[in-house]
Amino acid sequence: MRRLIWSVIVALTASPVAAQNTVKIGQIEAQTGANAIYGYMSSQGLALAVDQVNKAGGFKVGEKTYTVELIASDTRGDPKEASIQLKRLLETDQAKFVFGPFLSNVFVTIDPYAKQFNGKFLLMGGATRIHDFLGTPEHDFLIRTWNWDAGPKGFGNLMVDRLVKETGAKKVAMLFQNDQGGKVLVDIYTPLFKEKGIETQLELFEPGTKDFSAVLAKLAAGKPDLLFPSYSDAHLYDIVRQATEGNYFRKFFLVRGSLGPGLKNKDEIDDYFVYVPKYFEQAEKTDQKVAKFIADYKAFYKRDFPYDQAPLCSSSCYDHLFMLIEAMKKAGSVDDVARIRKELLAMTYDGLWKIRFDEKGEEIFNFDVVRMKRGGQISVTSVDTQ
């Protein structure tokens, strides 16, 4: 009886110590939904990384060993849902590190709330709109985990350059969603095209649209050289199909979305020029880290590897957990977010991608440009931005 009482006392007094040895990582991404391409793979990759860290016994910072507790919520791409989840993470779960969001409309909704916690946590998200807030007052909590489109090393800038050189395009039709994500792409690419002497036409559509015939016909009447559509596969499958079936467009230029819609219509497409953070089908054969990641994924999830979605693991995903842990080790702390952020911004990490951050906290990583011609002939160009 006395032994039992002592065991209880030891267990009760031991609990607070055990709780301190856990680092909570929150995640607010669209795991399902129309925009799940921006969130599904991040959630898959991060969960795999957490499992690997914990199975290896955790990680050591100072004298203590820590495990990772992942609190991942499916926002379905809904800004309201993301706000609720973020509030729970910061106020109830006391998480100091949050991965996501990848969607701009989600980020602009949560930002007013998040900045109240400036200096108390780090938000590492890939949303394009985050770029506009990096380095601004009350936004030290922000790190953007994706390449920026514009600027001399921007992937969009490099792709537009290649487009002009390789296709001689003079006029581009842009067809984007009438939301934050679509509008930020308009803001970025209209001046980029103008700089290169390319004329643009723009049409916006409401999210949820399925029949694009009217806007495609309207854009095609302007006789542009190619179509620059949307950012979400949910719309791209319909747009590319209807564009080719209606004989409106057979050449496409994409800086978001996957190769999937192109492959599905490969016999009807003349040229499909797409930014792919990594062309996994090829990288698997040439890069051991990628091959291991794919094998680990299959073993962990017991299903086929999603090659078409995997490129989006370039944001707030597998590599980023290991970067964060390394930053904690260098900072000698798991909760001094300012020091951890400083270490993150100072490092270059060589994982699935070679990643570093610029002085404002925006990620720079190497990427692929994939070009698919009629019949599915694919050529891949790897761009090293380091």
Next chain:
Amino acid sequence: MLQLLVGQTLNGVIVGTLYGIIALGVTLTFGITGIVNFALGEFMMIGAYVTWYLFDVAGLPYPVAIFPATAIAAGCGFVADQLLFRFTRNNLINGLLVSIGLISIIEAAALLLWTTTPKDMGYVLSGAVRLGGVSVPKMKLVVFALLAAVMFLTYAALSRTWIGRAAYAYSQNPEAAMLMGVRTEVLQSGVVVYSTALAGFGGALYASLYSLEPAMGGLYILKGIEAAILGGIGSLIGALAGGIILGVTEAVGSIYLPGAFRDAYGLIFVVAILLYQPSGLFGAER
């Protein structure tokens, strides 16, 4: 420009028949049961997903997959009628509330089964037909032909068969119809089931053209109701005409005005027509 106009008019007619099949379900249900079934869009979604599953996952040929998809939608409609709608006959508010509640239930079930990530069915019939300078996808022509045929057959059945005459009689004077031996309970349940079958059939054809999401039904029920009101509640030809007019207005409107507000053009047209003809284009004056 003329080519653009002709092409989009054709496209609007085809898309309008999808609106029209839902409008037909709305008008039939309202005429016989006295309620507006807002959940018809969800039965369309059921038909679409079942078709996708049978064609893409189970590997059935598409013409075969349509029949069980329509039957399952109709079966769900029968269950909904027996458990819910039969208690709301001729009570517009209760029927509305029940059908709105049913939307949440069906959508939640779809989310559990298939998540919100869109499903893109394999192509049934790819390629397009050139009509003058206009390309019309072959599958859209097939969808149009099938929907129009079903709507005309429905009209023919209602105007030339005993059950059709019974339905008209009931819609004009329920008590008299009952006295004449019309089994009203059977008639009402039959109409609910048939309207959900129409929606399921529409969904099966929709799946051959567009990607699927659990929330897809919401847009189509709104369009269906708009079309039914525009054509005149109670008019079967009005349902088809209303759908086509709505589809053409949206398509042609998008040529001249920003495509982002496409949904508004049809609505503005509906309001404009109702100001001059409150009972709709083919509706009877009361």
